[in-house]
Amino acid sequence: MKVFRALFVSLRLWLLLLGFVLAFVVAYAFPLLFPVLQIAFVVLLLLLLIEGFLLFRQNTVGSQPVFFARRELPERLSNGDDNPVTLYLESRYPFATPVEIIDEIPVQFQRRDVLFTAQLTPNQARAIRYELRPTRRGEYSFGAINVFVMTPLRLLKRRFQFETGQMVPVYPSFLQMRQYELLAVSNRLTELGIKRIRRVGHSMEFEQIRPYTQGDDLRSINWKATARRADVGQAGLIVNAYQDERSQGVYCLIDKGRVMQSPFGGLTLLDYAINASLVLSNIALMKQDRAGLITFSERIGQVVPAERRPGHMQKLLEVLYRQKTRFLETDFEALYTTVRTQVRQRSLLLLFTNFETLNGLQRQLPYLRRLAKDHLLLVIFFDNTELRSLLDTPAANTEGVYMKTIAEKFAYEKRQIVKELQQYGIASILTAPQDLTANTVNKYLELKARGMI
Structure with missing residues (x-):
């Protein structure tokens, strides 16, 4: 039952089956086509059996799963901003695997376009990054990551599900x-x-005195400190520095x-x-x-x-x-x-x-x-x-x-x-x-x- 629940048929296979139906209809008018179509249909069935065997023959490679995916989210999302979401994929199939990924995002986003496609070579890891912009504060629940793995023929799909039931709060920005x-x-x-x-006047707290630098307000010159500095043989003006x-x-x-x-x-x-x-x-x-x-x-x-x-x-x-x-x-x-x-x-x-x-x-x-x-x-x-x-x-x-x-x-x-x-x-x-x-x-x-x- 687990195999049947994880087995899906691709659009390419449906189109092939539709083509066979039309071809068999035409074969009634041209009987010579019948044997050829029968052989082709048997070949298709064999290919389906081989593809299903390749997809479902193993669940693990050594101690590692044959396919793995996870979602990386911030601990909390920022309201009104674009928040990054990263999907990590890793394939251990011995052949190249085209994959389709459907991420079940929270219902608050009302989006049905979170579908990604990729192709992974044997033992390859890949990251897919996209962004979500929440517009309401509160708790957002993410569903499963649905990964549909195919062989290069792309006739059958095997579904893997990961990361079910992940909740993330959405905070102010x-x-x-x-x-x-x-x-x-x-x-x-x-x-x-x-x-x-531009600051107007000196309605700020006094902080310190320091040497004059070009651009300082001349009204902030401390003439008494400047005179004491001159008495000890040091030249230069002294100004009062203020802080907010x-x-x-x-x-x-x-x-x-x-x-x-x-x-x-x-x-x-x-x-x-x-x-x-x-x-x-x-x-x-x-x-x-x-x-x-x-x-x-x-x-x-x-x-x-x-x-x-x-x-x-x-x-x-x-x-x-x-x-x-x-x-x-x-x-x-x-x-x-x-x-x-x-x-x-x-x-x-x-x-x-x-x-x-x-x-x-x-x-x-x-x-x-x-x-x-x-x-x-x-x-x-x-x-x-x-x-x-x-x-x-x-x-x-x-x-x-x-x-x-x-x-x-x-x-x-x-x-x-x-x-x-x-x-x-x-x-x-x-x-x-x-x-x-x-x-x-x-x-x-x-x-x-x-x-x-």
């Missing part, structure tokens, strides 16, 4: 976080759209209400906010600030106090991994109460939410103004890229004109929201979802350079 971290260390953040911020103010609180406030469920590019707005919060928290820790997190919807979710302890980044990652959208109206009053009781020191609050209309903002504006009174509040909401593409497309008919008019009204409302926030001294970012991380990090570095936090 830690690959993006590492990318920003590496480029920040090497001062190459501009490659990801991060601007270089450290240990400032940076909180990401993530709205989990229904407004954050809208999908763009396969990810929801909540996932974009979670990925950006992860990157920003890591950058803040690298800048010696303290990173915290508050999630909320119709009630307060998780509250992670701002800290810089070892392992704090892993704690934030685990909390963000478990966040899910809730579909009730967001309660900004509960957010204000929580911030007032939990965040005692003046901090930077980055509020990830979405306002579609000016009325929607005005209902929550009293709570935003109270937050901005005690903290530096930055409201981050999203531009509708689908509306933008509609506005950029010329109208072809009357219906198109109406659609563009409605789209322009919504785009105008977004711009009015920015102006309304500016009127009350609240900073804001209106960004496309795919540009969220770069724009948020830019704004954080700008606020820090200006000494506003």
